Each structure stands twice: as C-alpha cells, then as structure tokens.
Amino acid sequence: MASNTTPMPANTGFDLGRFLRRNGLQVGIFSVMLLLWVIYFVSTPAFRQGNIYTALMSTVPYWGIVALPLTMLVIGREMDLSFPSIMAMSVTTFVGVNLATGQPLLAFAACLLTGFAVGLINGLIVVYIGIPSLIATIGTQFFWSGMVQVITNGRSFPLNELRGTAFRDILVGNLFGFFPMQMIWMILVAVGVWFLLNRHRFGAHVYLIGDNENTARLMGVPVNRTRVLMFAIVGVAAAFGGLLNAIQISNFFTNLGDGYLLIGLAAVFLGGTSVFGGVGTVFGTFIGAFIIASIQPAVVAIGWAGFTTEVIYGLIIVLSVAMHTILRARIR
Amino acid sequence: MTENDRLELRNISKSFGEVHSLRNINFRVGRNEVVGLLGDNGAGKSTLIKIITGYHQPSSGELYFNGQRVDHLTVPRARELGVETVYQERALADQQSLWRNIFIGRELTTRFGFLDVKKMRAETDRLMRGELGFTSTAVTPDSSIKGFSGGEKQGVAIVRALYFHAEIIILDEPTMGLALSETRKLLNFVREIKTAGKSCIFIDHNVFHVYDVADRIVLLDRGTVAGEFRKADLSLNELLDKMQHVAETGSL
Ligand SMILES: Nc1ncnc2c1ncn2[C@@H]1O[C@H](COP(=O)(O)OP(=O)(O)OP(=O)(O)O)[C@@H](O)[C@H]1O
Ligand SMILES: [Mg+2]
Numbered sequence: 252m253a254s255n256t257t258p259m260p261a262n263t264g265f266d267l268g269r270f271l272r273r274n275g276l277q278v279g280i281f282s283v284m285l286l287l288w289v290i291y292f293v294s295t296p297a298f299r300q301g302n303i304y305t306a307l308m309s310t311v312p313y314w315g316i317v318a319l320p321l322t323m324l325v326i327g328r329e330m331d332l333s334f335p336s337i338m339a340m341s342v343t344t345f346v347g348v349n350l351a352t353g354q355p356l357l358a359f360a361a362c363l364l365t366g367f368a369v370g371l372i373n374g375l376i377v378v379y380i381g382i383p384s385l386i387a388t389i390g391t392q393f394f395w396s397g398m399v400q401v402i403t404n405g406r407s408f409p410l411n412e413l414r415g416t417a418f419r420d421i422l423v424g425n426l427f428g429f430f431p432m433q434m435i436w437m438i439l440v441a442v443g444v445w446f447l448l449n450r451h452r453f454g455a456h457v458y459l460i461g462d463n464e465n466t467a468r469l470m471g472v473p474v475n476r477t478r479v480l481m482f483a484i485v486g487v488a489a490a491f492g493g494l495l496n497a498i499q500i501s502n503f504f505t506n507l508g509d510g511y512l513l514i515g516l517a518a519v520f521l522g523g524t525s526v527f528g529g530v531g532t533v534f535g536t537f538i539g540a541f542i543i544a545s546i547q548p549a550v551v552a553i554g555w556a557g558f559t560t561e562v563i564y565g566l567i568i569v570l571s572v573a574m575h576t577i578l579r580a581r582i583r
Numbered sequence: 584m585t586e587n588d589r590l591e592l593r594n595i596s597k598s599f600g601e602v603h604s605l606r607n608i609n610f611r612v613g614r615n616e617v618v619g620l621l622g623d624n625g626a627g628k629s630t631l632i633k634i635i636t637g638y639h640q641p642s643s644g645e646l647y648f649n650g651q652r653v654d655h656l657t658v659p660r661a662r663e664l665g666v667e668t669v670y671q672e673r674a675l676a677d678q679q680s681l682w683r684n685i686f687i688g689r690e691l692t693t694r695f696g697f698l699d700v701k702k703m704r705a706e707t708d709r710l711m712r713g714e715l716g717f718t719s720t721a722v723t724p725d726s727s728i729k730g731f732s733g734g735e736k737q738g739v740a741i742v743r744a745l746y747f748h749a750e751i752i753i754l755d756e757p758t759m760g761l762a763l764s765e766t767r768k769l770l771n772f773v774r775e776i777k778t779a780g781k782s783c784i785f786i787d788h789n790v791f792h793v794y795d796v797a798d799r800i801v802l803l804d805r806g807t808v809a810g811e812f813r814k815a816d817l818s819l820n821e822l823l824d825k826m827q828h829v830a831e832t833g834s835l
Binding site for chain 1: 633636637638643657659661662671672674675676677678679683686687688689690692696697698700723725766
C-alpha cells in the first residue's frame with residue numbers, strides 16, 4: 252500500500268547498482284570474453300565444436316595455475332619474471348627424485364618443495380636485500396634456467412613410465428573421457444587463491460601492502476613475512492603447473508616454461524589487476540587467461556596469418572587495460 | 584617512576600643515520616591522564632610517538648608499560664598492550680573498502696585466520712551510522728575511501744583508534760583538516776578518554792587545543808624535552824611565553 256511512499260534501501264533483493272560498483276572490473280572482463288566468444292562462434296565453425304575447448308582446457312592450466320597466485324603477487328605490488336625457470340627447475344627435481352627412487356609421489360613432493368624454496372629465495376632477496384622484484388627475478392630467471400641446463404646437460408627426459416598410472420591420471424587424465432584433469436586443478440587453485448586473497452588475513456594484508464606499504468607497517472601488518480610468502484606461493488604454483496605440463500606431454504624438456512611469461516602476465520593485467528598494486532581479482536585473471544589463450548586458435552580458425560595473433564594480443568591487452576583504467580576511475 | 588604509570592620512556596634516543604631526532608628523552612604518561620606534546624616542526628614529536636607505537640626502534644633507552652620493561656616493541660605488540668594511534672599521515676589504504684581500513688592489521692577472524700567479513704562489515708556499518716555520522720546511503724562499508732574528503736578520512740582514522748578499547752590513545756595532529764564543529768567534537772572526545780579512565784597523548788600545533796584538554800604539557804625542542812608543566816600550575820599566557828622563550832633560546 253504505502254510501498255510507493257517509503258523508499259526503502261534495496262537490502263532485500265538484487266541491487267544492480269551496488270553489484271556493479273562492487274564488481275565492475277569482473278563484469279567488464281566477463282563482457283569482453285562473451286563478446287569475443289560470440290565473434291568466434293559466429294565467424295568460425297571450429298568454435299562450434301568441442302575439440303577446441305578441450306584443447307584450451309588442457310593447455311591453459313600449465314601457466315594459468317601460475318597466473319592466479321601471480322595475481323596476488325602483483326596486487327601486493329611485486330612481480331615475478333622468474334616463474335618459467337621455477338617450472339623447469341622444479342620439474343628437474345621431480346625427474347631426478349623419480350629416477351633415483353622410482354616413487355612419483357615422493358618426487359611430486361620434492362618438486363613442490365623446490366618451487367617453494369626457489370620462490371622463497373626470490374622473496375628473501377627482494378625483501379631483505381631490497382632489490383626491486385622486477386630486477387631480482389630477471390636475475391633469478393637466468394640463474395635457475397641456467398642451473399637446469401647445467402644439471403641436465405641440456406638433455407630431455409621421457410616420462411613414459413608414468414603412462415597408465417593413477418598418479419598421471421589424477422594429474423592430467425581425462426575425466427569422463429573428455430574433461431582434462433588439469434582444468435579441475437586450475438579451478439581448485441583458483442578457488443584456493445580466491446579464499447586466501449579475499450577471506451583470509453593473509454590476503455587482506457596483501458591488498459594493504461600493495462595499496463600503501465607505509466600504512467601497512469604503521470598499523471602492524473607483518474609486511475616482510477607476507478611479501479616473502481607471496482613469492483613462495485607463486486613458486487609452488489609454478490612447480491605444479493610445470494609438472495602438469497611435463498607429465499601431460501610425457502617428456503621433460505629443459506626449456507619448459509618458455510613462452511609462458513608474457514601470456515601469464517597478460518592474463519593478470521587483462522583481468523584488471525593494477526600494476527600499481529592494491530587492486531585485482533582472481534576471477535579476472537581466470538577469464539583473462541582463457542581470453543589470451545583463445546586468440547591464437549581463433550586467428551588460425553578464421554584463416555588469418557598466424558602472426559596476426561601478436562597484433563591482436565597487443566590490441567586486446569592495451570584496450571582492456573585502458574578499459575580497466577577508465578572503469579576504475581568511474582566506478583566506486 | 585611509579586608502578587602506576589601507564590607508560591614510561593627512559594633515556595630514549597633515536598637517530599636516523601646522522602640525524603639525531605631524539606636525545607635522552609624521559610617521558611611518562613599516567614593513568615587517566617592526557618599529556619599534550621608541543622614543539623616546532625621537526626622537534627621529534629612524531630618520532631617519539633612512533634617509538635611508543637612500536638614502529639621505530641629506539642637507538643638506545645628503555646620503554647616500560649605498566650611498570651614492565653618491554654624490549655623490541657613491535658606495532659602488533661604495542662596494539663596488544665592497548666596503544667591505538669591516529670598517525671599524522673593518517674595511515675589509510677585509499678583503494679580499499681571502509682571496513683578493510685577500520686580493521687587494518689587487526690582483522691577479525693574465525694578459525695585458522697579466516698576473515699569474519701560479515702562481522703567486520705556489520706561493525707563498520709554500526710560505526711558509520713554512529714560515530715562517523717555518515718548518513719548518505721551511497722556510502723557503505725564496501726565503499727572505497729578514495730572519494731572521502733580529508734575530514735572524513737581523518738574521521739575514519741579516529742574512529743578506528745577508538746574501536747579497539749585502547750588504554751593509551753595517541754593523537755598526532757588529529758584536528759588537521761577538521762572543521763570547527765568536528766574539532767570541538769574531537770576535543771570533547773579527548774576529555775571523555777580521561778573520564779573513561781584511559782590515557783592519551785595529544786599532539787597539536789594549536790596551543791589552545793592542547794592547553795584546553797591536557798593535564799600536563801611536554802615541550803619538545805630539537806629532539807630534547809625542553810620543559811614539562813602541569814596545566815594547573817601555569818596559565819595559557821605563561822605557556823605561550825615559555826614556548827616563545829624556548830624557540831628563541833632552546834631552553835627555558
Ligand atoms: N624515517 C626518517 N628518516 C630520517 N629522518 C627522519 C625520519 N623520521 C623523522 N626524521 C627526522 O627527525 C626529525 C623529527 O621529525 P618528526 O617527524 O618527529 O617531527 P615532528 O615534531 O613530528 O614535526 P611536525 O610538527 O612537522 O610533524 C626531523 O628532522 C625529521 O627530518
Ligand atoms: Mg609530526
């Protein structure tokens with residue numbers, strides 16, 4: 252009766268304005284993905300079949316799994332350019348321990364531990380020696396990829412004996428015969444990082460450090476410890492992603508990780524994470540990763556020359572970062 | 584000293600490389616006492632309070648809380664000991680939501696460090712309607728504080744300091760950026776701190792504000808304590824004279 256005379260704040264029901272204000276960046280990137288997908292779907296038959304999706308879901312997780320915690324690192328105003336070499340170094344450990352003991356589970360643990368340790372070293376160098384991470388991790392990228400060559404003598408190692416094992420099936424098998432397990436892992440990592448970032452004290456501290464380090468210190472946030480851990484988490488993820496990759500192709504090539512750096516970073520920035528720290532979402536990176544990965548097959552399917560891919564990469568990245576910058580200024 | 588002091592600094596010095604910001608400072612805050620800290624720009628007021636908040640480690644000297652010596656004070660430890668601070672630089676995170684700003688470094692958590700977001704939002708909502716006096720529905724606990732005015736931001740920093748039931752509240756130029764009515768509210772509030780049996784260190788460049796609320800006034804000059812007076816023993820004019828004298832000669 253009196254409903255038109257008492258303007259109640261829309262606490263009950265769905266408040267679109269507030270939803271957009273809170274989630275503008277995610278809505279933005281999601282719209283970009285939908286738009287692209289409609290274009291693909293209409294313009295090429297390939298995107299009307301399942302294969303291309305299976306292919307994307309089996310290859311994106313290798314580096315997508317790293318891009319997710321990398322998002323957290325960038326929100327914390329740091330950078331890791333060395334994750335490709337962490338992948339290779341960790342899988343080197345896997346191969347070594349597996350050869351020595353014949354126990355893939357043990358080798359798996361050693362692999363993750365290596366990733367953790369190498370990430371930790373990055374963090375310690377950045378935090379306690381005070382070298383900016385952009386520079387420190389260029390150095391460690393060279394160092395660890397060099398170490399991999401030294402240890403392996405540049406040889407590759409087949410991992411065929413893992414074929415048919417439950418270990419392999421759980422990591423990279425196909426669920427119901429078509430759904431790549433690595434995609435499940437990527438979803439689990441995304442959920443895990445989301446919780447850490449948005450529902451755990453650790454993530455709250457990451458946002459604060461990225462936003463204003465001085466404030467974080469004045470208010471008693473354990474800045475150094477949080478920073479070091481951010482690097483270590485990226486390290487573990489790199490180890491995991493790298494291992495999925497090697498096991499899927501049943502071979503460890505020492506150049507494992509090559510080519511993942513730029514697309515990994517592109518996914519993070521495409522997803523709306525600010526280079527200046529303090530802002531970013533896991534959801535954005537997740538979508539960003541698939542947008543980036545879809546470009547090449549789309550270009551090929553449409554029938555353009557392969558090198559058009561890079562032009563489109565460039566355009567999409569610049570346009571979407573521009574979009575995020577504008578949205579950020581408008582919303583909130 | 585007495586066991587009854589909330590806080591005592593003995594012979595505290597602090598230097599940053601060649602810069603000696605504090606020399607042999609002796610300073611105490613009693614229970615139920617508002618101590619005003621006055622001094623020129625660069626006298627060392629903020630450095631002094633940042634030693635008490637655990638942000639700076641003193642180069643030498645000792646700190647006592649409730650008569651107990653505390654070494655290697657950190658910010659979380661100081662906050663546990665009941666020190667809450669409105670810093671001169673406000674210490675806010677502009678791009679973060681209001682609720683995150685209120686709970687910086689003291690997030691409410693459930694088990695295993697998981698955030699109790701619901702509770703933090705609700706508490707922030709309560710503070711907004713009450714102490715902060717936000718009436719606009721456009722501002723929610725999830726609004727980022729980027730668009731807030733200077734005074735509103737200062738309000739957030741002040742409300743935050745009060746939220747945690749501090750025993751010692753440190754206010755470093757809290758009236759900066761506040762309108763007259765807000766300033767008056769703040770000064771009233773400082774008087775209430777005393778009535779509530781808590782202690783306060785109050786820094787302000789406005790001598791009238793300091794004289795108004797302080798029980799005791801400490802004059803800092805170039806990193807040393809130049810003088811200390813109980814308000815009861817000294818009129819405002821005498822205080823002004825002394826300050827002028829210190830500024831000219833460096834001593835009383
Ligand atoms: N982190 C630092 N590194 C080097 N010098 C510092 C640092 N912090 C303070 N100082 C120096 O210590 C001295 C005291 O500074 P402080 O900020 O404590 O003064 P203040 O009394 O609070 O001044 P104001 O009234 O302007 O706020 C100044 O000379 C300042 O330059
Ligand atoms: Mg100061």
